[in-house]
Amino acid sequence: MSKKSVCIVGSGNWGSAIAKILGKNAKDRSDQFETCVKMWMYEEMVDGRKLTEIVNTEHENVKYLPGVKIPENVVAIPDLIKASEDADILIFVLPHQFVAKTCEQMKGKIKPSAIAVSLIKGVSIDDSGMRMISNVIKEVLGIECCALMGANLAGEVAQEQFCETTIGCAVNGTGELLKSLFETPYFRCSVVTDQATVELCGALKNIVGIGAGIADGLGHGDNTKAAVIRLGLMEMIKFSEIFIPGSQRATFFESCGISDLVATCHGGRNRMLGEHIVKSDKTVKQLEKELLKGQSFQGPLAAREIFKMLKDKNLIERFPLFVSVHYICLRESQPEEFINCLRNHPEHI
Ligand SMILES: NC(=O)C1=CN([C@@H]2O[C@H](COP(=O)(O)OP(=O)(O)OC[C@H]3O[C@@H](n4cnc5c(N)ncnc54)[C@H](O)[C@@H]3O)[C@@H](O)[C@H]2O)C=CC1
Numbered sequence: 001m002s003k004k005s006v007c008i009v010g011s012g013n014w015g016s017a018i019a020k021i022l023g024k025n026a027k028d029r030s031d032q033f034e035t036c037v038k039m040w041m042y043e044e045m046v047d048g049r050k051l052t053e054i055v056n057t058e059h060e061n062v063k064y065l066p067g068v069k070i071p072e073n074v075v076a077i078p079d080l081i082k083a084s085e086d087a088d089i090l091i092f093v094l095p096h097q098f099v100a101k102t103c104e105q106m107k108g109k110i111k112p113s114a115i116a117v118s119l120i121k122g123v124s125i126d127d128s129g130m131r132m133i134s135n136v137i138k139e140v141l142g143i144e145c146c147a148l149m150g151a152n153l154a155g156e157v158a159q160e161q162f163c164e165t166t167i168g169c170a171v172n173g174t175g176e177l178l179k180s181l182f183e184t185p186y187f188r189c190s191v192v193t194d195q196a197t198v199e200l201c202g203a204l205k206n207i208v209g210i211g212a213g214i215a216d217g218l219g220h221g222d223n224t225k226a227a228v229i230r231l232g233l234m235e236m237i238k239f240s241e242i243f244i245p246g247s248q249r250a251t252f253f254e255s256c257g258i259s260d261l262v263a264t265c266h267g268g269r270n271r272m273l274g275e276h277i278v279k280s281d282k283t284v285k286q287l288e289k290e291l292l293k294g295q296s297f298q299g300p301l302a303a304r305e306i307f308k309m310l311k312d313k314n315l316i317e318r319f320p321l322f323v324s325v326h327y328i329c330l331r332e333s334q335p336e337e338f339i340n341c342l343r344n345h346p347e348h349i
């Protein structure tokens with residue numbers, strides 16, 4: 001079998017943490033993978049220097065993952081086509097709003113035999129309905145695309161603290177190939193075939209994470225947070241039953257399901273957003289700029305997209321938690337209303 005070359009499409013907080021894993025594994029498993037891992041970087045200036053130049057000389061993404069060394073065999077490249085044209089495995093790890101445009105630029109310029117894996121937590125909604133991000137990648141590029149999601153807060157993964165993740169992949173053999181690319185003693189990968197549910201969990205848990213932050217901001221404790229997690233999980237399951245034919249309940253017990261939900265509701269950026277929505281009167285956009293300094297909250301966009309789906313299908317009453325988070329993010333509803341939403345949730349009737 002010829003060696004596979006790897007390109008990471010994206011280089012933010014999670015992209016940089018995963019670059020640390022992939023760089024080491026590509027080097028250690030040189031019978032399977034090319035040692036050089038290319039990383040496409042959306043170029044920007046940091047203190048008067050190009051970020052790609054900083055990464056390639058100091059081997060650290062000083063803007064998105066400061067304090068963590070990235071292996072020297074990971075090379076940051078500002079030109080998307082140069083980074084991706086020779087790759088056998090494309091790892092997509094961008095905020096979900098940038099995926100379609102990025103893929104359009106790559107269309108027709110990558111290896112037709114390449115495979116992709118999406119680490120992106122979000123969905124794409126348009127007039128034709130909902131598509132998983134892997135489907136957007138698949139349709140634009142015409143290649144196979146799997147998904148990898150789990151309870152994987154980037155900073156903790158970069159510190160090599162133990163965690164699990166889920167690879168969603170229905171194609172025989174590809175899941176095992178991806179497992180051997182990603183797995184480390186501190187990053188354990190399980191492969192499941194129910195890929196759509198894996199991806200949907202990744203998108204929906206960000207909405208629930210904002211709800212957990214709202215409860216925190218209002219001064220509520222662990223019992224309330226547990227209720228947010230349970231009711232959020234029930235809405236996630238119900239949503240998947242309605243919108244994903246064949247979705248399996250067991251997938252919610254993988255890392256991509258309950259574990260990611262718990263991690264996000266305790267330590268995620270979306271949880272932090274919810275808390276600050278309560279404690280200030282700033283917009284989500286202002287809070288993103290101030291709190292994340294270039295990183296991105298994926299929850300508010302997911303809440304807007306899911307709200308649109310629910311409205312189109314006349315299902316708003318059945319998903320009060322998702323809907324309440326959406327209105328609070330828009331500042332069209334007071335954060336205190338979130339607790340009423342929990343109190344009156346249809347799960348209690
Ligand atoms: N950060 C985390 O702990 C985790 C994040 N994820 C998911 O991974 C995905 C990527 O997240 P992060 O790496 O954290 O990104 P991030 O939140 O750090 O976003 C910043 C990235 O977006 C890039 N960017 C800005 N404008 C762009 C444009 N116009 N086109 C293309 N790229 C642009 C920036 O260069 C930077 O690389 C998201 O879907 C997120 O939900 C998944 C697991 C963990």
Ligand SMILES: O=C(CO)COP(=O)(O)O
Nearest residue numbers: 150151152153268269270
């Ligand atoms: O997906 C994540 C952890 O698995 C990160 O969540 P946040 O985007 O809320 O930080």
